[in-house]
Amino acid sequence: MIIIQIVNHPKTEIDMARATALEKSRSHDRIVHQASLLFRENGIEATGLSEIMTAAGLTHGGFYRHFKSKHALVAAALTHAITAAVSDMAEAETAADKRAALGRYVALYLSPEHVQNRAQGCPLAAMQSELAHQPPELQKPLEDGVAHVLTVLAAAIGGSAPSPKAQALLAHLMGAVSLARLSPPNVETETFLQAARKTAAEIIA
Amino acid sequence: MIIIQIVNHPKTEIDMARATALEKSRSHDRIVHQASLLFRENGIEATGLSEIMTAAGLTHGGFYRHFKSKHALVAAALTHAITAAVSDMAEAETAADKRAALGRYVALYLSPEHVQNRAQGCPLAAMQSELAHQPPELQKPLEDGVAHVLTVLAAAIGGSAPSPKAQALLAHLMGAVSLARLSPPNVETETFLQAARKTAAEIIA
């Protein structure tokens, strides 16, 4: 009741719009977030819209209030995931001891946890081959995202893009996690990741 | 007419069976080969059975004379592609100068041609993320294939599996080609591949 009274109180135009707009914005964010998890976990094509909407607590029909197509959602989810990944790296870029921070990031990337946690891990490693088959309108967000990651890595290493070292490092990180995911989880995994960390350190040096 | 006469001539049982069996075997091989190309080029899920059968010069309905399901074809196509890739490497394993032969293989893998030629290139690099989502019955052929590749690489380097060097090398190769394919083709590609070749050489050394 109190809520209703409050709602009925006069508000500024911005406030009035904000109430519903906020709801929609929250739904929007939930859809994007769940999509980014499911795409990484099960693949883009293998994930249906209804699965995503259900995960977001909605039904499939409401989807087109938020996106004009599945492709548009893929773009949003990809950008979302890359942005999150870059902000993980941002620490390495701004930290006092860049090298130490970068080392911590590399150790996190080349950890067994990351190998197992595909849904919350690096979107490039998780969706690599599928990303190459996306339609042209997705290529630009993708290429921009890759370029962004490379810029941040280059800065953390101590140079500026285009940096062959940053490229070699990213390639090595992605390849190592991908290969680890193609092999059965066993005791060798850790020694393999150790070898990958060693190589990564040599690339940075 | 002559042909008919020849056909009507008595043959041994083996010969008689061989004529049709050979036809079927050839169709079978064409299906597997075209599938392995299309899966790498456009993705496994994105490639329909009718597309594959048309590419093999047949119609979609005949498919189930050769395979019990699409999954069975995926397994056959994957094994086919990995076997072909390994035989490319075999030279490096048996050559007099193993290191030089391995160097040639690495140069070929990290070439612009391989980056562009996804359909005929390394199946692991081409289908990476999709392979991880395949059903359990495909995991064993896949893991065996990866293990086989690693064994051959380890032998070429001069050790035996499990070899952290071979693992790090394969990871770097796969990652470099994948990353190159995620970026727009431009002049930087060659300098990036150059950096990747340098790192590969350091891993082997």
Added chain:
DNA sequence: TCATTTAGATGATTCTTGTCATCTAAATAA
């Protein structure tokens, strides 16, 4: 109070899959 807007739900559509029963044409065997 009543009219308008809109986020989300329902349900239908259209398309594409993988799958399979059935038909054909040719080759083999009797």
Added chain:
DNA sequence: TTATTTAGATGACAAGAATCATCTAAATGA
């Protein structure tokens, strides 16, 4: 000749997808 086998073709089917028109319930504004 006639019967049998079978690789491949035809066509249908069910399941699942993306998409979208329409309905609903609630909130806004007059």
